[in-house]
Amino acid sequence: MAAHLKKRVYEEFSRVVQITHEEAPAKKLRLSKPSKSAALHIDLCKATNSTDALQYLLHFARKPVEVESVEGVVRILLEHYYKETDNSVRLKIASLLGLLSKTQGFSPDCIVDDAINTLNNEKSHQVLAQLLDTLLVIGTQLPESPTVRLRLIQMACKHLSDTYFGVRNKCLKLLGCLGTVDAPLTKDNEGADVRDVQTIISDYFGDQDPRVRTAALKAMVGHRHHLMYVCLQACRLLTDDYEQVRSAAVQMVWVLSQLYPESIVPIPSSNEEIRLVDDAFGKISHMVSDGSWMVRVQAAKTLGSMLQVSPHFLEQTLDKKLMSDLRRKRTAHERAKELFTSGEFSSGRKWADDAPKEKLDRNTVYLIASGACGAFVHGLEDEMFEVRIAAVDALSKLARSSPSFAEKCLDFLVDMFNDEIEEVRLQSIHVLREISTHITLREDQLDTVLAVLEDSSRDIREALHELICYTNVSTKECVQLALLELLKNLNKYPTDRNSVWKCLKFLGSRHPTLVLPLVPELLSTHPYFDTPEPDMDDPAYIAVLVLVFNAAKSCPTMPALFSDHTFRHYAYLRDSLSHLVPPLRLPGNGLDLVDSRCSSGSVESAQLFLQQSLNRVSTIQNLEAPGAQELLNFTIRDLQRLGELQMELAGAADFCATYLRCQLLLMKILEETYKLEFLYGGLESRQVATIHHVRLQAKALQLVLTARTRQGLDPLISSCEKFLQDIESFQRLFLAELPHLQDSFVDTLLELMPRLSSCKPVEMVKILQTTLRQSGLLQLRLPEQIHRATATIIEPTGESDNPLRFTTGLVVALDIDATLEHVQDPQNTVKVQVLYPDGQSHVIHPKPGDFRKPAPDRHRLITQVYLSHTAWTEPSQIEVRLLLAYSSSSTTSLSAPKLGWSDSVDGLQSPEAAVEGTIPFSKPVKVYIMPKPARR
């Protein structure tokens, strides 16, 4: 085979030479070159010295090689290899061999022999190392060949004794990747001890070169079996001089602990025994105070993934065993706790407050505690913030799996709120939120947490609000404290309004019984005297009301404490801030008729109502039937109201309503169908099929209209063809859904397909007309989970009467702050549109960094939009809104008929039509601006 190939290569070679004789231009020659191998061969032959050859090879390596010629190229390279005397060229050839054997579709087993052969004759260490690397590539390409594998391993073993560290490194790597576990490796000379790969690798834990030690450890990590007996050696390497070795050893110990967590190991110098995972945990904890920060990061990270460790050991990581002058001292945390339990407020005013108590026995104090003692205490106050972040992460992982540990690490996490790096602070707040299901905050802890509310960084404050939403507190004082601090925050940073309100909503609904005794004080009611009615526009008062109303939802006795104006305010807030104020059952009040009906019915009844509405609609056979449209209109109204009242079903109800409106208004269908497809998340393919079906109907309608209004056959023929294509693609896309679409429009069309494709356009239009009329309303099945993508612009509010003044020709930055719900991949899809009064519109793509993700399925967009315009005589309003961009494969085909469509039905599309391929999904906000003429 090889000989044949060679011959072929030579043939090609000779042919190329002939062409050169014909004095063809050089470029043309390259184009017509049949194989790279031939060219390479000439080049290599031409090369007079090694630098030239190296140049050719480098040049060669830049271009890909097609599969057929790989083998030929390899032969030529090898041939040249044997002749070459220069090390660097041989090295390059060796690396090329490795690259070539990676070529898809090429099986490198034919060059194994040659590679091994070259390996045996090679003298240069660098080239040897490269060859071994090549062998590794070949070995990984041939995973099913045990013989090759065995040979390679033998080669590696042979070269392990090389004096150059690189060669030993590569050998170990090869052993690590290819060495099989089950088959013990018999050395080729008979009678020698049977050693398996692991033993061989573990011999090199003691190598004199740190790089080789690292490679050995890494090779061993790859080998996840039969590791027990290397445990001791790995532990010894934890104290190695070189950081890379220690780092690899940490990894190694971790692997061991994950494999055999329950094995029992003896503690040296005593006759006790502990679990392996505990032992490993202790050892890695020790590495958290290592000299190199890379190792510390690694150790801290690793600790986080050792979840099987016993709680006793886990808790030690937070205990540093303080002492002062040999007396046991309590930590500040313990003191705080004690003060709290003794019912006394933290004084901290006495000098000797932290005076050490009992005397310690000298012999029991272990300064270097052999164990996990204080690992996290050290990690959390490390110099490098990378280590601190790793430690915080590890804490969170461990705390999530162990509630008791979560309780203990609370104090430490709270302390991290005061870190000097914002990233660390933010991370620790997030972590605390994640574990907050396990914990209840004590008053003093809450106090510390709330102190952060005054932070000037918006991210920190919002993270903290998020945290308070999820926190449980224990006493009414805590609730009061939280409320006070939040009001303070509101006062200092008015932009936090929404976030604070939301926070109080959760606080109220979580702790109704704790809020109850506070109500008179909060609403400043008095048993005898009427108090002045508070200002309804005061955000602080609204905040208090939000807290109270949410608490009142699950506490029926509370409304009795309300004064008259509170009820009025409730009605107002229920309407204006319905997402924050829950429906309440208020005694003897006419205002809440709708609410009471709604609150009595649960989600199930609403669901039932939804279903019934849909069923009712399904009785309509034909859209043109009298009364049908009215029924649809009513149903749509019902559904919309239902969605407003029942937040849980808002998505579903809204979806159904929109669908019905689609049916009703086939005019706006194209836009609406895209809205349906891209604005809602969680759709199943069945719903998508339904939506596409509607779109198809609309297209048919379009076609009919075009045929009626337009003269001339040519455009009609092309649009007919397009329509047929659309039907085909629909069939292709939703083949699985077709059975559900029986008796529908598309079903009929598909039946008529042979006729349609052969008939004339006019006839086709007629068929379409009849089928459209006859086709029934397609039943919409309720999808499981539907989320509507929404956006709310929080800033600018559009309430300001002061125009934003700027000089024409210059730009002014407008701060935009918006919340996005259920938007997938907002970085690419969300855009900001600015509409000027003269009809000009700009679309701005916010930077990816402007999106933050405070919670799953929610994004926060905080960005700046630059505005500019020519001079105006007086201030006017511009509109700002958010757009959701979509890209659909059919969008391009859609744009052409759309023109004709809007021509014919003038005025139906609003003048500020959506920008191509985008859906406006937020309410527009008006901003008053005033570009002044520049002063000369």
Add this chain to the structure above:
Amino acid sequence: MPEIKVTPLGAGQDVGRSCILVSIGGKNIMLDCGMHMGYNDDRRFPDFSYITQNGRLTEFLDCVIISHFHLDHCGALPFMSEMVGYDGPIYMTHPTKAICPILLEDFRKITVDKKGETNFFTSQMIKDCMKKVVPLNLHQTVQVDDELEIKAYYAGHVLGAAMVHIKVGSESVVYTGDYNMTPDRHLGAAWIDKCRPDLLISESTYATTIRDSKRCRERDFLKKVHESIERGGKVLIPVFALGRAQELCILLETFWERMNLKAPIYFSTGLTEKANHYYKLFITWTNQKIRKTFVQRNMFEFKHIKAFDRSYADNPGPMVVFATPGMLHAGQSLQIFKKWAGNEKNMVIMPGYCVQGTIGHKILNGQRKLEMEGRSTLDVKLQVEYMSFSAHADAKGIMQLIRMAEPRNMLLVHGEAVKMEFLKGKIEQEFSIDCHMPANGETVAVTTNPSVPVDISLNLLKREMALGGPLPDPKKPRTMHGTLIMKENSLKLVSSEQALKELGLNEHQLRFTCRVQLQDPHSDSDTLHRIYTHLKSVLKGYTIQHLPDGTVMVESIVIKVSSCAEDANTKVLLLSWSYQDEDLGSFLSTLLKKGLPSGLC
């Protein structure tokens, strides 16, 4: 055995007046040259007459190394160099060199101008002294002379504090100065590589303390200040000018920034301003955060902290004032304290230790009525808080450093004897190394076991490699044959042939011969043949030849047989081997002494 001798002139089982003499490999080094704050007489400086009774110190010391700028580590420097007399090099880091003269000048002013002492060093002397200083960089190896080299490591503690690694030949000593193993707001943690010195001289101020996490302390401090400010109170923080003051400034500055607070913070001027200037310059000596952000903003360019003027103390509204001195015994801090003491909204925070007798000590102990000079009394209504911000390593930190450096011996200084005793026991128990804690003037000698470097010829090494097993195992020593040549202070290990050639000597053969009597009733030639077959069966893998001239050769060992004159049955075997084959030869002789087995043909 060579020894390293250490004699503390100060700081031996004591805090203050650090001055340690080390003689290593024939070099004498003075580590630190500090003064004692507690004394006002001769005892405040180390007793330099220990080195020499009269005359200058230059010829007795090879160099002086100053670890950082605190006066208890550098206060006696001008006295030593200018008044006692020393002209050799003085090593210190760049920040220390910059800040040290400011502090020395301040110290001089207080003693001479305020207390009116005479016979003290002058400003000119400080300047002259600083001219002798050679600056050091971190991790830079400086050759003091041909044999002595020193290298500085980061020590935390204060700006520019360094640990020094001193090396002569293969002997080495590490002196830590003061250091801190936990990083703080403006400094990083001490770090040293695994240099395995023969002796580690460590401070042990907190030998018996394990400290709580610094975060609680910081949080408490900030909370107290914040609460007081919110109440509209004034906060006084008495500080010593350098070190902790900057730490607290950074802490408050970042807190103000974060919390968006508006209340003013003042710093009483004076030497601090000059020192702050240097803090801005030596950014590389600070911690990760400051180093990484100084391009945007230098953390020591305080935005909220302004210079204090005496008139500000009467301004209404909340404020925070840092004022010197730290123990409220005199100066600006005392004046402000007197003004503010009457209002319970105000607060004073003592960030450090106070000596007995000072107002600071009194108020910390809860005294609410103070007697001032002129028989007036002062009601103390303001709140008094105590916050410890110390930058020394605690017991765990000291152990951590030992683990990092892996010394062969330990020596503790700069601490109280009782506390040292405890730590000493712990170190000996945990690391099983010797630990010393000499008192002032007491000399400790540490014997070292220096390794002697020998050049080995490459040929010899390669030959041995070829002979031996697959790999040299660093854990197992191996014997090899060679000749050690000592010539002109250098040691060389070469093969014997080369040694002969180099030294121009003739090779002498040394042969051992021995006779073995054997009872064998055969003829000589038969006996020889029997021996030949016997050896062949016993020694496998050796070349054994039966030569025609009536001898048997095993490798190079010759065996001959002759009959005894008296008894034909007693055969005398003659064995002869050269010195190199001693092992095999003696084995053969013992083997043959046992006689031949009967079963041989």
